[in-house]
Amino acid sequence: MTRLTTALLTLLCLLCLPLTAVANDALARWQPNFDPSGAEYTYLVSNVSHPGIEGVGVGFRIRDRVWQESGGRLYVDFRPLSQLGGEKDVLNKLKMGAIQGMLCSSVAAANLAPLLGIVNLPFVVDSFDKLDRFRATPELFEPFSNCALPAGVRVLDITGYGPYGWATTTPVRTLEEAASVRFRIAEAPVNADIYKAWGLKFTALPWPDVPQALQTGVINGLDHSPIVCNITKKFDVARHFTEVNYAQGLFVHLVNERWLQRLPEDLRAILLRVVAEESADTRQRTRIQYDEQVAAAKAAGVQFYPLSAAQQQTLVELAAPVYKRWEERIGADYLAKARQLLAP
Numbered sequence: 001m002t003r004l005t006t007a008l009l010t011l012l013c014l015l016c017l018p019l020t021a022v023a024n025d026a027l028a029r030w031q032p033n034f035d036p037s038g039a040e041y042t043y044l045v046s047n048v049s050h051p052g053i054e055g056v057g058v059g060f061r062i063r064d065r066v067w068q069e070s071g072g073r074l075y076v077d078f079r080p081l082s083q084l085g086g087e088k089d090v091l092n093k094l095k096m097g098a099i100q101g102m103l104c105s106s107v108a109a110a111n112l113a114p115l116l117g118i119v120n121l122p123f124v125v126d127s128f129d130k131l132d133r134f135r136a137t138p139e140l141f142e143p144f145s146n147c148a149l150p151a152g153v154r155v156l157d158i159t160g161y162g163p164y165g166w167a168t169t170t171p172v173r174t175l176e177e178a179a180s181v182r183f184r185i186a187e188a189p190v191n192a193d194i195y196k197a198w199g200l201k202f203t204a205l206p207w208p209d210v211p212q213a214l215q216t217g218v219i220n221g222l223d224h225s226p227i228v229c230n231i232t233k234k235f236d237v238a239r240h241f242t243e244v245n246y247a248q249g250l251f252v253h254l255v256n257e258r259w260l261q262r263l264p265e266d267l268r269a270i271l272l273r274v275v276a277e278e279s280a281d282t283r284q285r286t287r288i289q290y291d292e293q294v295a296a297a298k299a300a301g302v303q304f305y306p307l308s309a310a311q312q313q314t315l316v317e318l319a320a321p322v323y324k325r326w327e328e329r330i331g332a333d334y335l336a337k338a339r340q341l342l343a344p
Contacts (some may be wrong), residue, residue, distance in 0.1 A: 036075040045100065047251065108187065152256060157253045163311070166183065
């Protein structure tokens with residue numbers, strides 16, 4: 001081996017070390033303080049995002065409580081940061097039973113059952129208060145929970161990551177300025193319909209592809225929430241945020257129904273109770289985190305712009321075809337009831 005080859009290999013190893021360390025450190029603080037190897041049952045749960053987001057970190061809080069309250073019989077093996085793949089792939093694994101659970105973004109969940117798209121329609125579930133009312137209203141939440149059962153999946157609960165807006169590399173204070181931006185949206189049918197109706201340029205990208213696309217200029221805008229943009233460093237590139245507040249970003253807790261029903265009754269009761277309690281607590285944590293992350297972003301120099309009520313009303317009017325199309329998928333009566341019961 002020549003000296004040059006040796007030097008190059010040494011340099012390569014040195015360059016790889018920090019990357020490995022970053023990958024290992026990302027989840028270091030969330031490692032369990034118990035040995036799960038003796039568990040009788042394992043509940044493998046996926047998520048694509050960062051556990052620093054309260055709506056994601058709930059997976060670890062559920063893990064620890066279920067372990068304790070089940071006496072170590074049931075281990076919730078929670079895997080955030082796309083460890084098990086992207087959401088489309090994981091949804092297929094969930095339906096087949098290759099994994100048992102998933103904290104799925106609500107935008108992707110609509111691929112599983114159209115009724116799940118209710119929470120992504122513009123200005124329907126668009127505030128923290130409306131989200132709490134949606135969850136607490138059986139007429140709304142029970143159909144939401146059961147709608148994916150034909151695919152073998154049940155909705156257990158919901159957590160969130162705050163209201164959606166536009167993170168952009170240039171200021172966007174009006175819809176006219178928004179027209180010059182190419183936004184990244186999730187790979188979700190309802191979002192594509194919304195952006196087509198609004199007449200805005202968009203590209204649907206998997207979440208892991210977003211950093212490179214943003215840095216290279218493939219996109220110069222991001223449809224997301226301040227919590228996610230700040231924690232995942234998107235504000236390092238997109239230094240402006242337009243407060244559109246058209247929907248709440250949600251994680252929908254999905255479970256394979258066949259696995260759930262095969263779980264012993266006592267363990268099933270523990271799991272369902274803990275998920276409900278921790279999800280409710282996390283929705284309150286998310287309100288606090290939203291204020292904290294917006295304040296932190298502003299302190300770091302990110303500029304925030306509220307979209308005026310008149311501009312928001314324009315978006316409502318432009319979305320009329322979206323409401324019409326999705327009431328055919330969701331059910332006209334259900335959509336009308338949601339808009340009525342969640343009206344200000």
